[in-house]
Amino acid sequence: MAHKLPRKDAVIVGLGWTGSILAQELTDAGLDVVAIERGPWRDTATDFPISYAQDEWRYRLQHELFLRPAQATVTFRNNAGQTALPVRNWGAFMLGNGVGGGGLHWNAETFRFLPSDFKLRTHLTERYGASFLPADMTIQDWGVTFDDLEPHYDQFEYLCGTSGTAGNVKGAIQEGGNPFEGARSRPYPTPPQKQGYGHVLFAEAAKQLGYKPFPQPSGNLSQAYTNPLGVKLGQCTFCGFCEWFGCANYSKASPQTTILPVLLRKSNFEARTECEVMRINLDRAGKWATGVTYVDSSGSEWEQPADLVLLCAFQLFNVQLLLLSGIGKPYDPQSGEGQIGRNFTHQTVSTAVGFFDKDKYNFNPFIASGSIGMCIDEFNGDNFDHSQLGFVGGGYIGQVRTNGRPLESTAVPPGTPAWGAKWKQALRDNYLSSVIVGAACHASFQSYRDVYLDLDPTYKDRFGRPLMRMTIDFHDNEIKMSAFLTDKYAEILQKMGAKQIDKKPRKGPYDVTDYQTSHLCGGAIMGDKPDISAVNRYLQSWDVPNLFVQGASAFPQNAGYNPTGTVGALAFWSAKAIRSQYLKNPGPLVHA
Amino acid sequence: MIKGGLPWTPGSADPPPIVTLDGWHFFTPQEAATVEAFVDRLIPPDPETPGGKDCGCAVFIDRQLAGPYGRNEAFYMMGPFQEGTKQQGPQSPLTTAQQYRKALAAFDIACRNKFDGKSFAALSGEQKDDVIRGLEDGSFKLDGFDAKTFFAQILKDTQNGFLADPIYGGNKDLAAWKMIGFPGAHYDYRDWIDRHNQRVTLPVVGINNHPNWSQ
Numbered sequence: 001m002a003h004k005l006p007r008k009d010a011v012i013v014g015l016g017w018t019g020s021i022l023a024q025e026l027t028d029a030g031l032d033v034v035a036i037e038r039g040p041w042r043d044t045a046t047d048f049p050i051s052y053a054q055d056e057w058r059y060r061l062q063h064e065l066f067l068r069p070a071q072a073t074v075t076f077r078n079n080a081g082q083t084a085l086p087v088r089n090w091g092a093f094m095l096g097n098g099v100g101g102g103g104l105h106w107n108a109e110t111f112r113f114l115p116s117d118f119k120l121r122t123h124l125t126e127r128y129g130a131s132f133l134p135a136d137m138t139i140q141d142w143g144v145t146f147d148d149l150e151p152h153y154d155q156f157e158y159l160c161g162t163s164g165t166a167g168n169v170k171g172a173i174q175e176g177g178n179p180f181e182g183a184r185s186r187p188y189p190t191p192p193q194k195q196g197y198g199h200v201l202f203a204e205a206a207k208q209l210g211y212k213p214f215p216q217p218s219g220n221l222s223q224a225y226t227n228p229l230g231v232k233l234g235q236c237t238f239c240g241f242c243e244w245f246g247c248a249n250y251s252k253a254s255p256q257t258t259i260l261p262v263l264l265r266k267s268n269f270e271a272r273t274e275c276e277v278m279r280i281n282l283d284r285a286g287k288w289a290t291g292v293t294y295v296d297s298s299g300s301e302w303e304q305p306a307d308l309v310l311l312c313a314f315q316l317f318n319v320q321l322l323l324l325s326g327i328g329k330p331y332d333p334q335s336g337e338g339q340i341g342r343n344f345t346h347q348t349v350s351t352a353v354g355f356f357d358k359d360k361y362n363f364n365p366f367i368a369s370g371s372i373g374m375c376i377d378e379f380n381g382d383n384f385d386h387s388q389l390g391f392v393g394g395g396y397i398g399q400v401r402t403n404g405r406p407l408e409s410t411a412v413p414p415g416t417p418a419w420g421a422k423w424k425q426a427l428r429d430n431y432l433s434s435v436i437v438g439a440a441c442h443a444s445f446q447s448y449r450d451v452y453l454d455l456d457p458t459y460k461d462r463f464g465r466p467l468m469r470m471t472i473d474f475h476d477n478e479i480k481m482s483a484f485l486t487d488k489y490a491e492i493l494q495k496m497g498a499k500q501i502d503k504k505p506r507k508g509p510y511d512v513t514d515y516q517t518s519h520l521c522g523g524a525i526m527g528d529k530p531d532i533s534a535v536n537r538y539l540q541s542w543d544v545p546n547l548f549v550q551g552a553s554a555f556p557q558n559a560g561y562n563p564t565g566t567v568g569a570l571a572f573w574s575a576k577a578i579r580s581q582y583l584k585n586p587g588p589l590v591h592a
Numbered sequence: 593m594i595k596g597g598l599p600w601t602p603g604s605a606d607p608p609p610i611v612t613l614d615g616w617h618f619f620t621p622q623e624a625a626t627v628e629a630f631v632d633r634l635i636p637p638d639p640e641t642p643g644g645k646d647c648g649c650a651v652f653i654d655r656q657l658a659g660p661y662g663r664n665e666a667f668y669m670m671g672p673f674q675e676g677t678k679q680q681g682p683q684s685p686l687t688t689a690q691q692y693r694k695a696l697a698a699f700d701i702a703c704r705n706k707f708d709g710k711s712f713a714a715l716s717g718e719q720k721d722d723v724i725r726g727l728e729d730g731s732f733k734l735d736g737f738d739a740k741t742f743f744a745q746i747l748k749d750t751q752n753g754f755l756a757d758p759i760y761g762g763n764k765d766l767a768a769w770k771m772i773g774f775p776g777a778h779y780d781y782r783d784w785i786d787r788h789n790q791r792v793t794l795p796v797v798g799i800n801n802h803p804n805w806s807q
Contacts, residue, residue, distance in 0.1 A: 041594060046604050052799050054777045057756040058608055062661065069668040076680055085676040085683055088668045197788035237780040248779065264598055271594040362789050366774055367781040406755035406774050418728070419634045419747055420721070424641070424771075431772035458672065511679040 002293050002301040008034045011292050011306035013277045013321065016101020017564065018550035018571040019312035020255035021159075024229070024263050025575035026308075029583060032268045034304060036294050038276045038313075039067070039098030043256060048246030056405045060244045063090060065105050067097035074316060075456045076512045078473040080333065086459050086467065091513035093346070093520055094244070095314055099273060102314065102518065103254045103564070107243040107370030107402060108219025110162045110253075111561035112153050112569070114381040115146035115182040120557065123382060124392055133392065134477060136449045138343055140556040143528035143537040146182045149569045152576070154185055156568030157217075160253030161225035161233050163371075164188040164217035178214045180377040193222045193236065193372050198363040198435050202399030203374035205495035211376040216400055217565075218371030219253035229262045240403040242370030252370065272296070278463065280309055280325040280547065289547045295463065307586070308546050308578075315553040319344075319453050319523035320468045328524075328534050328543045331452050333471075339534040339542075341454045343447035343522040344470065345558040348395065348478045349439035350506040352490045353411045354498035358433040361497070365404030365436070373400030373437075379485055380560040381444070391480040395443025395560030397489050401435065411436045414502050435493065439517060441485035447557040448475055453523045474508040482506035519563050521555035529592045536590040538577040539570060545588045548574055610800055611651065611761035617658035618689065619650075622711070623696050627653060629713040631750045633720045641771040642764070644750055652753025652762035653692075653746075662689030688745070695742040698734035699727075758798045766796045 009031035012019045019035055026033050042065070058064050072095075075084035096102040116123045119141045124133060133139070156162075166187040167177025174187075192215035195203070203213040220236035227233070236251040250257050263269055274297040281290045281303065291305035311318050322328055322340050331341035356363075375398030377383060386392055403409070411434060412426035456469040486505035493501050506516075527533025530542035539554055541547040550571055552563045559566075581589055616624050631644030631653075644650070656662060664687040673685040684691065703712045703723065712720065726732025727743035734742065753762030755769075757777065763769060769776050776797045784792055 041599050043598065046601075047606065049605065050779055052607050054779055055608055055757055055759075055799060057752065057760055061752065061756075063666065068666040070666055073668045078677070078679060082677070082680075083674070085674065085680045086668045086670070088682060089664075089666065091681055194785045196785060200788065235782070237782050238785050239779040239781065241779070261598060264594060265596065267596070269595070273594065362773075362791060364784065364790075364792055367784055367792075404774060406769065406772060407752055409772075410751060410755070419724070421636050421638065424635055424638065428641075428771050431774065459670065509677075509679050513679065513681040 002303040004303045004305065007305040007307075008032050009306065010308040010310060011036065011304050012310040012312050013292060014038070014101065014313035014317075015099045015255070015271055016096060016312065016314070017103040017255060017568060019101070019310070020259045020263060021568065021571040022310045022312060022550065022575055023269060024259050025572070025579060027263065027266050027269045029579045030268070031308075033270070034306070035269075035271045036275045036277055036292065036304065037099050037271060037273045039273065041273050042098045042100055042104055042246065044246060044248060044250060048248055050248035053245055053248040054239065054241040056241070056407050060405060061407060063094065065096075065098070065244070065246060066090070067095040071097070072317070072461055074468045074470055075459050076470045076472070078471070078509045079450065080471060084456055084469045084471070087512055092511065092516055093518040094515070095316070095518065099260070099271065100255045104246055104256065105244055106564060107562070108252050109371045109400070109562040110157060110160060110217045110219045110565045112182060113146070113559045113561055113566050114180065114383070116382050117559040118142045118145050127382065128387060128392075134475070137477065138447045138449055140343070140525070140527055140532060142556055143526050143533065144573070149566070149573055150182065150185060152569040152572035153565060155572045156565060158189050159227055159229070159258050159568070160219045161189050161221050161227055162217055162219055162253070163190040163193050163222040165192045165215055167214060176214060178375070178377050179212050180380065180383050188217065190222050190225055193218045193220065193369060195372060195374060196364060196367050198365065198401055199372060199374045199399050201496050202492060205492050206374070206376050209492060209495055211378050213374045213376050216371050216373040216375050216398060218369065220369035220371050221251050221253070227258055229259065231258055231261050233257050236369050238367045238369050238372070240366040240368045240405065242368070242402055277321065278324075278465070280311070280321060280327060282325065282327070282544065286326065287544060289544050309548075311547065311549045312551065315520045315523060315551055316453070316468050318549055318551060318553040320455075322524055322534070322549070323455050324465055327541065327547065330454060333450055333452055336449065339525070339532070341452050341523050343525045343556050344451050344453045344472065345445040345447050345521045345555065346472065347517040347519040347558055348443040348445050348474075348482050348506055349441060349516050350482045350486045351437050351440040351504050352486055352493055353502040353504070354435035354493040354496065355413050355430055355500040355502070356433045356435070356498055358429050361433045363432060363435065365401055365409060365432070368402050368404070370402050372402065373398045375400065379488055389480070389484065391477045391484070393444035393446055393477065393481050393560065395441050395485055397441050397485060397492070399435065399437055399440065401437045404431070409436055411502070413500050435498070440489045441482065442560060442562070443481055443485055444560040445558045446475070446477060447522060473510045474506065479506065479508060519552065519558060521552040521558045521563060524549050524553040525556045526554040527556065536592070538589050539574040540582070540589050546586060548578065550574065608759055608799065610759045611655050613651065616654050618654045618662065622700065624650060624654065625713040626696060626700060626711065627746075629720065630724070630746060631753075633717070633724055634747060634750045635754055642767050644754060646764065647754055647767050648762040648764040649750045649753035652756065652760050653749045655761050656749070657689045657692055663687050691737070691745070695734060695737045698737045699742065702732065702734050759800050766798055766801075769796050
């Protein structure tokens, strides 16, 4: 029996990036806010100090800062003809847990999507004709434009102190930046990071091939920075223990290094950690949220009433909570009806390993950050003519190598035995002179009728609730695209001087044991009408007006960039709508 | 509950435990002999760099199997259990530690059956390599356990033990990191980022062994 707590103005489910941004904005507006976080409090001095943060086995291989499948997991199948089975140990994606969420351990690659990405179906139909798109591809326009979000991309980048070179300022193309980016109102808050040998060599080769390389926009800062909230970040030291790890230098943008020191001191904010939300509670009519019910670490159940509910958990768990709470209609792939669980997407990534002459090349791969690297955008989005290629979409291609961590840097030339003296010698000969980039081609993942989320019929979590079931496989479009992009990357490696190249384009079937970014998207998508989306352009639930659902669950399909910049921009955009419109007059912000 | 400021509790840091050599925690003496012999073929000694045995790879595996890794503490271990496709990942109801126990027992029997009662450790180098190749391609069958699965597991664990920080029992004296040219647990390369194509001359260090840190 749940104990009922005193009412709050707003309850926030999950204290990661979006939870922290919304909490900061709403407390500024004078609301009394509580955030409920499933995982523990995490902070630099206690969890990843400089004396032991650099432990690859513990943090990268044993996933110590992450959610444990024992605590919560999902089931997976490629198609409806299979029985979905539990993901018993993480592979394809890695889910955060604790205050800071994914923002604590991310690479900090901070991209914006292209203007055309937000109107994808309209744009592609206009350019190539409706019959160019496969009938089962369910991509949509977002209901919001790049220009709507531009001030909020700026807000997120200035919050983080993002290091980069602008490519397009108010329509004027800038030397050294990404010439394809949407027009930004002003340059990045800090200059780009310095680059390593392997990154610079890639950029030189790319230029020789006629491309326009630019430094990857980085939330690992090139210099010390004080953000608009007064929080200070340090200078990145290229430690090479970035993504999967916490930063001991306070130089990786995270909720901890940008918002929480200010937020946690406010008298109108409170966080409860190691508390797991069981469901969002609704009134008798099912059209208004009354708050949430959660279980604390001792197993006691609590009801937290609130006037406003912000669902700020990771994408998968946002969708799961909507389904468990009976909000919206679950998606049925047979009929095509229902919005919750529909348009689930991931990211299409691939690479090629380059082996160079060890007597001429020493890349010192361990000198790197999570967002270091040089990229080209010629093959992203619709930046290139697809009419003869047989696919849509694309991605950035970059030498974005983040580390030389030994356990992850054992790639040896094809044909080398997997063990023994020859393996050992190959490792000795190639570690310093190979180019191993996890996701050199970082590309879009369109949405499809048969790729979706729903509740598993068999497997349960430790509370007896059904796990989220993923039904996902690659379609021809993504396979063709990946082969195309991987070949382009290999050409650049060749130009760099590689003597041997091991191409690894993405191939089906989708493999849940193979890490391919944690950029899971969709399932509660945004749109301009309730019959084609779960939330409106302000991330407000069409079904429950005092519920806003943040994060990448809103993406109708995934573009060829890391999602967090867009997640942050949407959070600020949504927060502005809540503060300037919703709070004055609680109710639907869009009448469709 | 966190309210009014950043939470802080004295002594709440969580440094890693450091493996010490105090006998086997998981392996029986026979299992340890087998695994030490095995890791020394997977990573043979050479004039420059010790092999898997002297680097402590078997110690690494032993300590991991005795702990949360062996117990699959992080895994979802609720049933029902059924085998799926390769893409659906491992679905065994046995923990990693239980699998090693079972596989090593079957492996020992298979070796003794084939080599007139000799255990793996008693075989010649060439015989050992033949057996390992047989596990790798599945031709050296183990009763009740998949040979390829056992091979893949022990290979991965051996390489991880070789290349992880020495606090975990392997990579003894940082031998593996010295071999490849990885300077180790440094955290500040700002003086090196611009020195393209130059060998880094910092001393190789682990989390627990910088000479300055014991003073």
